[in-house]
Amino acid sequence: MSRQLRQVIPALATSDGAGVKIKRSLGQSPSARLDPILMLDEFNSDEAADYLAGFPSHPHRGFETVTYMLDGHMLHEDHMGNRGDLRAGDVQWMTAGRGIIHSEMPQQLEGRMRGFQLWINLPAAEKMQPAAYRDIAAADIPLQQLANGGSVKVIAGEFSDENAETTTGAISGRSTQALYWDIQLPEGETLKLSLPEKHHVFIYPYEGKLLVGADERELPSSQAGLLSEGDSLQLKAKSQTRFLVVGGKPIGEPIAQYGPFVMNTADEIDQAINDYRNGQLAG
Template sequence: MSRQLQQIIPALATSDGAGVKIKRSLGQSPGARLDPILMLDEFNSDEAADYLAGFPSHPHRGFETVTYMLDGHMLHEDHMGNRGDLRAGDVQWMTAGRGIIHSEMPQQLEGRMRGFQLWINLPAAEKMKPAAYRDIAANDIPEHLLTSGGRVKVIAGEFTADDGTTTRGAINGTSTEALYWDIHLPAASTIEFSLPEQHHVFIYPYEGELLVGDDRRGLGTSQAGLLSPGSSVQLEAKEPVRLLLIGGKPIGEPIAQYGPFVMNTSDEIEQAIDDYRNGRLAG
């Protein structure tokens, strides 16, 4: 069964960190989630004042964050002593688990800063596991070349084209079986590919517009398009398009969130706040 475009969530302009200007689609409200996806932020500016203050030291607990840089240079540092430089095309996959305190600060005074941050929920059984992170260089992210002339960067999961060839991503084996693909389509091209039938999936064009599904419903730039259930999807690009396809196996558990803490109950949120205030969050 082919997936169709079921719901559109336009990204809203807002700010986060110390005033970094962003656009938020999923996560702009508790109702704008797609289990297990909690949030997607896009940052994109040539003006240093929009990003220079960065994201000073702050905590997380109970989920994973994925930072994908398109342009610019960001430095990650955390309480465990990790230090990671993210440049154009690089990805950082961080599991906050029971707790991490980190900062993400621009390492440039001018020029374009552009990329995305994604939040993926963890099941209750993994929310208190030790924190960990992995930096993935752009050259280590597999690409699948499409017969149309386009390409798919497979950050997480496996991409299987309509000819049956499969490309395995840089990240695999997460409990949510996460998918994270950056798809580039040339003008006047159509692509159809398979998807895990039980996954929740959305697409996010960040350059250009496209038509989705058999009914060719339109989806514009910086709009999150939530897909219906199914085992495949068809995308049509009348102009050059770049988009993210993101999804995962739903967890199906209650969500309690307070800012950077995502747990299952309000009591667990209170515990996270108390642990942070008293220096216990990060163990």
């Protein structure tokens, strides 16, 4: 069964951290989620004033964050003493679990800062696991070349199209079976993707325009296109296009969120707030 475009969520300009300018599509409201995906932010600016204040020390509990850099240089530091540099093409996959306190600060005074931050929910049984993270260098992310001149960076999950062998991403084995692909297609070229039938999946063009599904509905850049269920997807590049394909296995549990805390109940949110105030969030 071929997937179709069922809903479009345009990214809205906003700010986060200490005033970093971003565009937020998924996560701009509680109704704008796609279980297990909680949020997608795009940041892209050549103006240092838009990003220089960065994301000073702040907490998380109950989910995973994935930072994918296209351009620029950010430094991650956390309460466990970890430090990690993120440069162009690098990914950091962080499991906040029961709690982490970290910062993400620019290491440049000028030039372009560009990339994405994705939030992926965790099931209740995994929300209080110890915090952990993995820095993935650009060179360690599998790159699959396509016969039509396109290419796919397979950050997470397994990628295959109708003509190619399966490529396993840098990240696998998560309970949500996350997919995270960065695909480039030349103008006028088509691509048929194989997708897990029951996964919730969306597409996010960030350069150019896509035609989605057999009915070729247009999806412009900086708009999240939520897909219907199915095991395949037909795409065509209306122009030279780069886009993300992101998804996962639905968790199907209640969500209670208060800023950087994502749990299942209001009582658990209250506990997270109290733990943070008492210095026990990441204990």
